[in-house]
Amino acid sequence: MTSELYLLGFGPEGWGPVLARAGLMTLAVSLSAFLLGTMLGTLAVCGRVSGNALARRIAEIYVVVLRGVPDLLVIFLFYFGGRQVVAFFGTALGFEGPFDISGFAAGMLAIGLISGAGQSEVLRGAYQAVPKGTLEAGRVVGMTRWQLFRRVIAPQAMVTAIPGMGNQWQSVIKESALVSVTGLVETMRQVSIAAGTTQEHFLFYTAAAIIYLIITTLSDQVFRLLERRSMAGYAGASR
Amino acid sequence: MDVPYFASLFRDLLSGLPLTLNLAFLALLGGFVLALLLNLARTTRTGTAIAGTYVFFFRGTPLLVQLFMIYFGIAQFEFIRSSFLWPLLREPYWCGLIALMLNDAAYTSEILRGGLRAVPRGTQEAARVSGMSSLQILRRVTLPIAVRQALPAYSNEIISMLKSTALVSMISLMDVTGIAREAVAETWRAVEIFLCAGLIYLVLSLIVTRATSRAERALSPWQFGARQ
Amino acid sequence: MTKTARALVGAALSAALLAAPAASADMTGRTIVIATEGAFPPSNMTRPNGELYGFEIDLVNEIAKRENLKIELISQAWDGMIQGLIDGKYDAIVDGVSITGARKEVVDFTHPYTTGGSTFVVMNSAGIDLPMNGTTAQLDDPVSIDPAVEAVAAVLDGKTVGVQQATIQSAFLEEYLQDKGVKVRTYPNGSDVYQDLSIGRIDAGIASLTNVAAFLEKNGDKAAATGPTFIGGIMGAGSGLAVQKGDTELQEALNAGLESIVADGTLAELSQKWFGLVVTPQQY
Structure with missing residues (x-):
């Protein structure tokens, strides 16, 4: 097998450059999906803790549905049904057609939506862990709701949320492999093409595993660093 | 709405349900056994390294x-194809089940580990002084407490496995998702199909959620008021 | 006038007539996006740098040159490819799409650029030999198809046959052989059929003659086509380029190009170059 390792290299016959590019695509699609998920997750938490019964209901249904349906189906739905969905909302918002959806957009939307449901659980837990006394104190000194969120809730909740958000990010990276079914050339798709062309399946799927391990391990380190830094203010109090 | 179409579509999709459930159930069962073994291995130094690498x-x-x-x-390897493993690995079903099982074991072992860590030392010491053997302590004190602690996380893992079975449609298996994909390729009615x-999986996961929250109540009578 | 001469004149005439819309204002300003799989050798394949190449790539490039079309090739997975055309994600498909009645309801086709026909393929090591090797079974003719199906089913009873999903071959297996004890395994990707065939997960595969020819070109020492060649009926009438329903402008421009490369033998040359034999129509 070592004789075939040149296939992973950067020579004329090597798949190295395209694999590197595909790895970056995995990062790009994961990152945009994760950020979309954070926005949706925050919205969902707002809905769930708000006094509005309808908002709470919508947020709950969103989380239950997205946590109960396979990721693969959501991606297929967005990709194949994407144009119909986009056209529906596009027309509703008054845009002129024709509407279209790329593999990147479909994958980002699908995974963002799935991740939003997961992130909302993490964020809700973090919100609930914010000591009620600090909220009351904020209210007493006359903060508006937005000030309260930005200066009291968000900074405290972020600290508790970091490990959970780290897990959500890891899930997003792994889910991004499923976007390969849309034809988007990210790591998984590129590796399948290479494996099919060269008939070196084991070699290329091992390469894929290593690429994902590198990404997951490095981001794990980043989240640990964030965790340590965010704890700085608490060091005296918590230990 | 095209009622006869949806009726026949559901009939088609549901014919994949036995395979979906079969894979989910056996993967969880096998994964749980393997996860127990991984946690047992963690009592030795090499075992810890092996279990750690596996989970990683x-x-x-x-x-x-x-x-x-x-x-x-x-x-791809000839020596695998001529080995005793080939009758298993030849079948897409076994490849799918093995992959799901190995994957589930990694996640379940971490959930179990968390549960085991949450068992208060004092309970085990109390059991020892009252004369229980190691096996008795494991069976009657440690595992029940650990399982109760791990149940919420394990409930998520059950749902996650149920959803993961959809991936076997990538290796030509006709589970609910596989049937859906083929139907889409043939009729191009992607959204409906x-x-x-998705609805079928959603109902399944709601059933799991219900069942596990009942189990949680049953296992923690002190929190919800004892049953008569 | 001989048949060939008539065809030539016809082709030249229609080319002259149809060149007009091709050069019209609408077509010149338009970039035609054509989808292909990029993984269906030797019709369409992908180089490590992402560049597409193969028989069909040469084919559309030649047509584009002759008809002055601005084209852009993109790669897409086969499942969902026709849906994508219906949805307007691209203007045309070139991916060995067989012309069938069911597909004609949702998309329009150009003239066929291959003659069609499908065959079973087996590995020599499997020791399976289908009867009626080298004959042709015509699906529209009961006298021709019934005995062929009986004979093939007798050998394949209890065996697993692999086929790509939602293809004319999968429809054929389902309609003619599944109820006779043949186990059918369908794959989203065509290349996976050969993958599993060569390692012995399935006992036989079925695909178009051109597709099988490509596999045999590399694996001729280990595998063989076997049994009759099935044509007609649901097996369709060869592959054509698919365009959106009602896009007659593009359909006519592509047809004009096809007529031109058939007439001067360029298509036959391309077929010889990529398949090692002529699998293309000699005239329209």
Whole structure:
């Protein structure tokens, strides 16, 4: 097998450059999906803790549905049904057609939506862990709701949320492999093409595993660093 | 709405349900046994290293990579194809089940580990002084408390496995998702078909959620008021 | 006038007539996006740098040159490819799409650029030999198809046959052989059929003659086509380029190009170059 390792290299016959590019695509699609998920997750938490019964209901249904349906189906739905969905909302918002959806957009939307449901659980837990006394104190000194969120809730909740958000990010990276079914050339798709062309399946799927391990391990380190830094203010109090 | 169409679509999709349930159930069962073994291994130094590497690999890579590695990767080698393993690995069903099982074991072992760590030392000491053997302590004190602690996380894992079985449609198996994909390729009614398939999984996961929250109540009478 | 001469004149005439819309204002300003799989050798394949190449790539490039079309090739997975055309994600498909009645309801086709026909393929090591090797079974003719199906089913009873999903071959297996004890395994990707065939997961595969020819070109020492060649009926009438329903402008421009490369033998040359034999129509 070592004789075939040149296939992973950067020579004329090597798949190295395209694999590197595909790895970056995995990062790009994961990152945009994760950020979309954070926005949706925050919205969902707002809905769930708000006094509005309808908002709470919508947020709950969103989380239950997205946590109960396979990721693969959501991606297929967005990709194949994407144009119909986009056209529906596009027309509703008054845009002129024709509407279209790329593999990147479909994958980002699908995974963002799935991740939003997961992130909302993490964020809700973090919100609930914010000591009620600090909220009351904020209210007493006359903060508006937005000030309260930005200066009291968000900074405290972020600290508790970091490990959970780290897990959500890891899930997003792994889910991004499923976007390969849309034809988007990210790591998984590129590796399948290479494996099919060269008939070196084991070699290329091992390469894929290593690429994902590198990404997951490095981001794990980043989240640990964030965790340590965010704890700085608490060091005296918590230990 | 085209009622006869949806009726026949659901009939088609539901014919994949036995395979979906079969894979989910057996993967969870096998994964749980393997997870127990991994936690037992953690009592020794080499065992800890092996279990750690196993968990690192299976939790750090996508299930799809693991599945393709088993289905396409390993089968590439002649010595595998002439070995006793081939009757198993020849079948897409076994490749799918093995991949799901190995993947589930990694996640379940971490959930169990968390549960075991949450068992208060004092309870085990109390059991020892009252004369229980190690096995008795494990069976009557440690495991019940650990399982109760791990139940919420394990409930998520059950749902996650149920959803993960959809990936076997990538290796030509006709589970609910596989049937949905074929129907889409043939009739191009993607939205209706994938929504109906999604509904089936949603109902399954709601059933699991109900069942596990009942189990949680039953296992913690002190929190919800004892039953008569 | 001989048949060939008539065809030539016809082709020249229609080319002259149809060149007009091709050069019209609408077509010149339009970039035609054509989808292909990029993984269906030797019709369409992908180089490590992402560049597409193969028989069909040469084919559309030649047509584009002759008809002055601005084209852009993109790669897409086969499942969902026709849906994508219906949805307007691209203007045309070139991916060995067989012309069938069911597909004609949702998309329009150009003239066929291959003659069609499908065959079973087996590995020599499997020791399976289908009867009626080298004959042709015509699906529209019961006298021709019934005995062929009986004979093939007798050998394949209890065996697993692999086929790509939602293809004319999968429809054929389902309609003619599944109820006779043949186990059918369908794959989203065509290349996976050969993958599993060569390692012995399935006992036989079925695909178009051109597709099988490509596999045999590399694996001729280990595998063989076997049994009759099935044509007609649901097996369709060869592959054509698919365009959106009602896009007659593009359809006519592509047809004009096809007529031109058939007439001067360029298509036959391309077929010889990529398949090692002529699998293309000699005239329209």
